[in-house]
Amino acid sequence: MRINLIPIQIRNNSLIDYIKKNLELVFNSEVLIDNIELDLKKYFNESRNQYYSTEIIASSISLSDKLNGKVLLLVDVDLFVPVFTYLFGEAQLDGKISIVSTFRLYEEFYTGRTNDKLFYKRVLKEALHELGHNFGLIHCESWNCVMHASAGIEEVDVKGENFCGKCKSVITGKMI
Numbered sequence: 101m102r103i104n105l106i107p108i109q110i111r112n113n114s115l116i117d118y119i120k121k122n123l124e125l126v127f128n129s130e131v132l133i134d135n136i137e138l139d140l141k142k143y144f145n146e147s148r149n150q151y152y153s154t155e156i157i158a159s160s161i162s163l164s165d166k167l168n169g170k171v172l173l174l175v176d177v178d179l180f181v182p183v184f185t186y187l188f189g190e191a192q193l194d195g196k197i198s199i200v201s202t203f204r205l206y207e208e209f210y211t212g213r214t215n216d217k218l219f220y221k222r223v224l225k226e227a228l229h230e231l232g233h234n235f236g237l238i239h240c241e242s243w244n245c246v247m248h249a250s251a252g253i254e255e256v257d258v259k260g261e262n263f264c265g266k267c268k269s270v271i272t273g274k275m276i
């Protein structure tokens with residue numbers, strides 16, 4: 101199964117390259133960088149100063165009609181859904197589209213200090229996590245597994261950076 105990586109307004113080519121290479125390794129699958137005509141401004145909520153994640157996903161379904169496989173949107177804007185203060189990402193469970201925001205994954209956001217290595221690792225973990233939901237995985241009990249839920253950045257950092265054996269076998273089953 102192919103994975104399409106769609107960076108929106110992200111100009112950090114080295115990050116995109118890192119994510120692509122690592123997704124290819126983990127999923128043992130081709131990852132294509134593509135784009136869709138999505139205008140994020142439409143999903144901006146002025147009172148929250150954030151972007152409505154679920155609506156971005158909903159609009160992406162028809163926009164990515166021609167793309168086979170899974171579609172991971174990578175954005176740099178702050179995402180929300182009404183019941184949460186913010187989101188690192190969201191995905192259609194056992195579906196096609198997922199989204200990850202880099203906004204709250206920068207170490208600068210928390211400490212003011214740049215840490216590219218940590219930032220890249222966080223983006224990769226959240227990309228794997230949301231794609232895992234696309235492959236039908238729900239949250240995993242194991243802290244060693246990237247499918248563990250993360251309520252805050254500390255939990256993103258603590259959880260493992262790959263799928264546990266159980267979660268991995270679900271993905272492998274769907275890849276065939």
Ligand SMILES: [Zn+2]
Binds near residue numbers: 229233239249
């Ligand atoms: Zn999740």
Ligand SMILES: [Zn+2]
Binds near residue numbers: 245
């Ligand atoms: Zn797991």
